[in-house]
Amino acid sequence: MSKIVSVQTLQQEKVSRGTQLGQLLLPWLFPIGLIVLWQIASSTGLLESRILPAPTAVVTAFWHLLLSGELWKHVQVSAGRALLGLLVGGGLGLFLGLLNGSSKTASTLLDTTLQMIRNIPALALIPLVILWFGIDETAKLFLVAVGVFFPIYINTYHGIRSVDPQLIEMGRSYGLTRWQLYKEIILPGAMPSILVGLRFSLGLVWVLLIVAETISAQAGIGYMTMNAREFLQTDIVLVGILLYALLGKLADVLAVTLEKYLLRWHAGYQK
Amino acid sequence: MTDLSLGRHANIPSPPNHNQDINPQAVLGAEIIIEQLHKFYGSVKVLEDLDLHIQPGEFLAIVGRSGCGKSTLLRLIANLEQQSYGEIKFKSARHLREGITADDIRVMFQDPRLLPWRSIEQNVQLGLPKQEHATASGLLEKVGLKEKAGLWPSQLSGGQRQRTALARALSHKPRILLLDEPLGALDALTRLDMQNLIEKLWTEQGFTAILVTHDVSEAVQLADRIILLDRGHIAKEFQVDLPRPRVKDMQFNTLEQQVLNAVLAT
Numbered sequence: 001m002s003k004i005v006s007v008q009t010l011q012q013e014k015v016s017r018g019t020q021l022g023q024l025l026l027p028w029l030f031p032i033g034l035i036v037l038w039q040i041a042s043s044t045g046l047l048e049s050r051i052l053p054a055p056t057a058v059v060t061a062f063w064h065l066l067l068s069g070e071l072w073k074h075v076q077v078s079a080g081r082a083l084l085g086l087l088v089g090g091g092l093g094l095f096l097g098l099l100n101g102s103s104k105t106a107s108t109l110l111d112t113t114l115q116m117i118r119n120i121p122a123l124a125l126i127p128l129v130i131l132w133f134g135i136d137e138t139a140k141l142f143l144v145a146v147g148v149f150f151p152i153y154i155n156t157y158h159g160i161r162s163v164d165p166q167l168i169e170m171g172r173s174y175g176l177t178r179w180q181l182y183k184e185i186i187l188p189g190a191m192p193s194i195l196v197g198l199r200f201s202l203g204l205v206w207v208l209l210i211v212a213e214t215i216s217a218q219a220g221i222g223y224m225t226m227n228a229r230e231f232l233q234t235d236i237v238l239v240g241i242l243l244y245a246l247l248g249k250l251a252d253v254l255a256v257t258l259e260k261y262l263l264r265w266h267a268g269y270q271k
Numbered sequence: 272m273t274d275l276s277l278g279r280h281a282n283i284p285s286p287p288n289h290n291q292d293i294n295p296q297a298v299l300g301a302e303i304i305i306e307q308l309h310k311f312y313g314s315v316k317v318l319e320d321l322d323l324h325i326q327p328g329e330f331l332a333i334v335g336r337s338g339c340g341k342s343t344l345l346r347l348i349a350n351l352e353q354q355s356y357g358e359i360k361f362k363s364a365r366h367l368r369e370g371i372t373a374d375d376i377r378v379m380f381q382d383p384r385l386l387p388w389r390s391i392e393q394n395v396q397l398g399l400p401k402q403e404h405a406t407a408s409g410l411l412e413k414v415g416l417k418e419k420a421g422l423w424p425s426q427l428s429g430g431q432r433q434r435t436a437l438a439r440a441l442s443h444k445p446r447i448l449l450l451d452e453p454l455g456a457l458d459a460l461t462r463l464d465m466q467n468l469i470e471k472l473w474t475e476q477g478f479t480a481i482l483v484t485h486d487v488s489e490a491v492q493l494a495d496r497i498i499l500l501d502r503g504h505i506a507k508e509f510q511v512d513l514p515r516p517r518v519k520d521m522q523f524n525t526l527e528q529q530v531l532n533a534v535l536a537t
Contacts, residue, residue, distance in 0.1 A: 166384055167386065170378075170380065170384040171397075171398075173349060173350070173351060173373075173377075174377070174398045174439075174443070175373065175374050175398050175443070176398050184386065184389070189388075191388070265423045265425065266425070270425070
């Protein structure tokens with residue numbers, strides 16, 4: 001009897017291990033299948049390389065760009081723009097979010113205006129931005145900064161407003177000074193929301209950058225793709241597009257890591 | 272010191288006898304004198320013409336139905352809200368220090384209100400200067416949570432969290448500890464443990480304690496005196512002259528039944 005039982009559990013273990021592996025592979029089944037199909041279509045001539053180059057061609061193009069050092073240069077320029085834009089726009093959003101969240105007067109004075117500006121798509125400003133700043137770096141920075149400002153602003157503001165009033169009451173009655181109250185209760189309480197804003201912004205940065213770098217640039221991933229388009233180098237165009245996806249994912253992973261560290265007290269982030 | 276209050280509150284029972292014969296630390300407790308206290312929310316009268324005299328080091332329990340104003344009374348004493356009319360005066364026992372400031376009053380709320388982003392130890396040290404951090408950590412040992420010091424509040428059980436809140440309140444060496452139904456959300460066994468812990472620390476440290484509770488048995492277990500609040504007035508007072516630590520004998524049960532009947536009659 002006991003033998004049978006043990007055999008059964010062994011089988012169950014095997015099955016569960018199998019499903020575990022399946023769970024791991026399942027999400028990749030579709031993309032891999034798609035790439036295989038794509039490669040077959042390209043190799044058989046069903047798909048013209050002018051429209052979509054074969055996956056192998058994209059990989060080759062990537063390899064060449066990597067070896068020549070060109071890729072690194074463009075990525076560096078783009079990442080620099082993204083970071084600087086995020087720093088300026090995000091920093092300002094954080095500051096105004098903290099200010100308006102904490103002060104009734106400031107929020108009455110500024111929030112309506114900011115909400116109006118928020119409804120203008122950042123990219124609709126392009127003509128004006130070109131007139132103001134010309135077509136150099138400042139214009140691109142401005143676009144990125146305006147775009148990332150709002151997610152961080154709104155989430156910071158909301159985060160501060162939604163800090164548990166009971167904790168604030170406790171802090172007051174336990175004799176915390178205004179600064180201690182801010183540092184110990186309000187800021188950490190708003191942190192989950194602020195980080196959501198950061199993740200939204202990181203997603204937006206690359207969208208804005210793609211457009212901003214096509215205005216007129218001498219370097220950057222956007223420039224590289226636009227340039228390749230002129231010469232019908234679809235493989236390089238595709239490398240550029242995939243690079244944005246990759247950098248976007250990388251930024252998100254960094255944000256999640258930061259979240260995991262800063263919110264390690266949160267039950268949702270504990271193992 | 273009490274000349275003023277003696278005249279006005281001549282009918283108030285004599286101070287509880289534990290005051291005279293316990294350790295010298297017990298001089299910490301402050302005396303509370305409440306006169307003609309009124310509290311309105313708009314046209315709703317929550318407290319009306321309330322007079323109450325609480326002895327230094329006394330353990331007072333306030334019972335009553337929901338909405339009788341007992342939590343409001345506690346919040347007024349804690350200075351979390353302002354009264355509409357009347358006075359709440361504090362006096363320190365034996366002139367150790369004349370004035371009682373907000374720093375001498377600590378509240379333990381119904382929910383622990385711990386900061387989820389600070390460790391248990393940091394929570395107990397909240398608002399204390401660095402040189403007192405060690406004493407605060409010592410209190411964690413007293414409430415039996417020494418080995419949990421490094422954990423987050425979300426990793427503790429409800430009872431452990433409330434014990435942390437108790438340690439946090441006591442780390443400020445309060446002369447008045449206000450307890451706003453702190454055990455309401457705990458299970459029966461944890462509740463008994465907590466009652467014993469509160470009683471032990473109160474005897475050791477000698478602060479004045481005011482407990483607001485729904486639980487009549489808890490009031491009889493802990494308090495020197497029980498007042499019953501009804502529609503903003505003191506409807507009845509009970510002196511609890513049972514020896515500590517209290518056991519649930521005949522006397523206990525009779526008193527509990529008396530108080531319970533009085534509550535039900537309101």
